[in-house]
Amino acid sequence: MNGDVCCDLPLEEMLEFHKCLGTGDRFLIMATDATRQQSMKFGCIVEDPNTHEVMHYVEKPATFVSTTINCGLYLFTPGIFKFIRIAFLEHQNQLNYDLRPSCKETIHLEREICQPLAGSGTLFVYHTNRFWSQIKFAGAVIYANRHILSLYERTHPHRLAKMSIPSSSNLQMLDDPINSSLVVMNGKCQPSICGPIIIGHVFIHPTASIDRTAVIGPNVSIGERAVIQAGVRLRECIVLRDVEIRAHACCLNAVIGWNTVIGEWARVEGTPNDPNPNKQFTKLEVLPVFNVKGQLNPSITVIGSNVEIPPEVIVLNCIVLPHKELSQSARNQIIL
Numbered sequence: 001m002n003g004d005v006c007c008d009l010p011l012e013e014m015l016e017f018h019k020c021l022g023t024g025d026r027f028l029i030m031a032t033d034a035t036r037q038q039s040m041k042f043g044c045i046v047e048d049p050n051t052h053e054v055m056h057y058v059e060k061p062a063t064f065v066s067t068t069i070n071c072g073l074y075l076f077t078p079g080i081f082k083f084i085r086i087a088f089l090e091h092q093n094q095l096n097y098d099l100r101p102s103c104k105e106t107i108h109l110e111r112e113i114c115q116p117l118a119g120s121g122t123l124f125v126y127h128t129n130r131f132w133s134q135i136k137f138a139g140a141v142i143y144a145n146r147h148i149l150s151l152y153e154r155t156h157p158h159r160l161a162k163m164s165i166p167s168s169s170n171l172q173m174l175d176d177p178i179n180s181s182l183v184v185m186n187g188k189c190q191p192s193i194c195g196p197i198i199i200g201h202v203f204i205h206p207t208a209s210i211d212r213t214a215v216i217g218p219n220v221s222i223g224e225r226a227v228i229q230a231g232v233r234l235r236e237c238i239v240l241r242d243v244e245i246r247a248h249a250c251c252l253n254a255v256i257g258w259n260t261v262i263g264e265w266a267r268v269e270g271t272p273n274d275p276n277p278n279k280q281f282t283k284l285e286v287l288p289v290f291n292v293k294g295q296l297n298p299s300i301t302v303i304g305s306n307v308e309i310p311p312e313v314i315v316l317n318c319i320v321l322p323h324k325e326l327s328q329s330a331r332n333q334i335i336l
Helices: 011-019 080-093 109-117 140-155
Strands: 005-007 027-033 043-047 054-059 068-075 123-127 132-134 171-173 182-185 188-191 202-204 220-222 233-239 250-256 267-269 301-303 314-316
Touching (some): 005 140, 011 027, 011 123, 054 109, 054 123, 068 123, 080 109, 140 202, 140 250
Parallel strands (some): 202 220, 220 233, 250 267, 267 314
Antiparallel strands (some): 005 132, 027 068, 043 068, 182 188
């Protein structure tokens, strides 16, 4: 499995499919569909529609080959080492005329294993329609976090935070989607008094400290020993270990690094970079950091570790490197 992918892995289904392929050397690639334009940024697979055998494989072709792309997840039997050995020996026998040092032990799985195996009767495709995304840049983790939390609801619902409602005969939930985080007690509408207001899918580490007046969600993950003070608003963000977000601060579409402190009434906000929902099979676009004019492309705001953000400032569409102390608001910048 490649280390830069995030997905709902259908491992049991892949194993069952692999058993149906018979004995001997049978290897499996997990694949999904992409748009015609985006497919050329991935490994492209041409398969036999009847047997699902890989007939042709090209890694990031210059021209269109297929909309079936490699997900970077493989199911191999021990027989794969025979082919890895062949690739390794070919490396050792190659003459290197480059004066720069190179490592002959490095083997590229897609180019040197999958590509030669195409059409040999040993490499097959398993198609999936489940969630899959590459994590090629920091902002992609917000998109992945949303889907992982959604997956938790189906597979590990106990991991998701639930809003605590006080037990009372005079209490009822307010039947209003806009004010669904409010309760009616003794005829008066007021926030839940037993814990933070939770909206949608939220993960909170058991050691985190959350004030009961904070509003969390949707799609928020809070790490261990994080401190969220009164009136804080968090939405579409990841708060890592030992972060302190002080009273009435707001974080939207952001990743907050370890040991960072965000001051009172500060606002940290980024711009989401989600796939186009109107295009079938579209994937998350990996945008360059800068546009053709040399300007920073709007994206998720990423705050590095041990950063201090003062009270009452705005940090918008920024990348802040670790160990920085901000003294004023910042927009569309990389703060070194």
